Amino acid sequence: GNSVTQMEGPVTLSEEAFLTINCTYTATGYPSLFWYVQYPGEGLQLLLKATKADDKGSNKGFEATYRKETTSFHLEKGSVQVSDSAVYFCALSDAGAGSYQLTFGKGTKLSVIP
Amino acid sequence: DAGITQSPRHKVTETGTPVTLRCHQTENHRYMYWYRQDPGHGLRLIHYSYGVKDTDKGEVSDGYSVSRSKTEDFLLTLESATSSQTSVYFCAITGRQTNYGYTFGSGTRLTVV
Numbered sequence: 001g002n003s004v005t006q007m008e009g010p011v012t013l014s015e016e017a018f019l020t021i022n023c024t025y026t027a028t029g030y031p032s033l034f035w036y037v038q039y040p041g042e043g044l045q046l047l048l049k050a051t052k053a054d055d056k057g058s059n060k061g062f063e064a065t066y067r068k069e070t071t072s073f074h075l076e077k078g079s080v081q082v083s084d085s086a087v088y089f090c091a092l093s094d095a096g097a098g099s100y101q102l103t104f105g106k107g108t109k110l111s112v113i114p
Numbered sequence: 115d116a117g118i119t120q121s122p123r124h125k126v127t128e129t130g131t132p133v134t135l136r137c138h139q140t141e142n143h144r145y146m147y148w149y150r151q152d153p154g155h156g157l158r159l160i161h162y163s164y165g166v167k168d169t170d171k172g173e174v175s176d177g178y179s180v181s182r183s184k185t186e187d188f189l190l191t192l193e194s195a196t197s198s199q200t201s202v203y204f205c206a207i208t209g210r211q212t213n214y215g216y217t218f219g220s221g222t223r224l225t226v227v
Contacts, residue, residue, distance in 0.1 A: 032214075034216075042220065042221075043204060043218040043219055043220045043221050044157075044204070044206075044216075044218045045218070046215060046216065049215070089156060089157065093214065099145070099162060099164060099170065100145055100208055100214050101147060101159055101162055101172070102147075102157075102159075102206075102216060103159075104149075104156040104157040104158075105156055106154060106155060106156040107156050
């Protein structure tokens, strides 16, 4: 079956530090990959996505590249801000399964301190 | 996002009672999902629907049932609530209109005492 493994948190960084959150996946087909963000007390919002190998998703200064050879989709940001404090989820969707359901990692909590 | 709403937002119920959570969408999406979110587990799929009256089980379906009698509404029922079902429940929708991108509801926080 499909699975997603992401680095355990919590992660605490100072403002303007470089962020990497590792994510690897296992899938039987050719999945699309996603990063979702959840701010306190809210639902999940799509941060970025990539639908095929070597695609780079980007949004709000965050980037992630779909690496089929290493089955990875690591999230990076060059300079984090306090407002980036949230929980980040890596996820995959295997359209070949027909249901388009998302399989999530367990989430990584990021705290950015001034 | 006004395209998907969950009700209620918060609920406290007693062990053994039935509980129904509602997800309502105005986007005419084909697919609807119920997830639960628990610390250390991320989000886990309970049930999903791929059309009116078409539903299937997810990873953690025991103790839950669903119904979808019309496109807009997807109901999740806890047949006899237990303390292990205390969680935050999220509904999500997707479809061809958004190239199968997901939209999540704001969640329902359920406490079973």
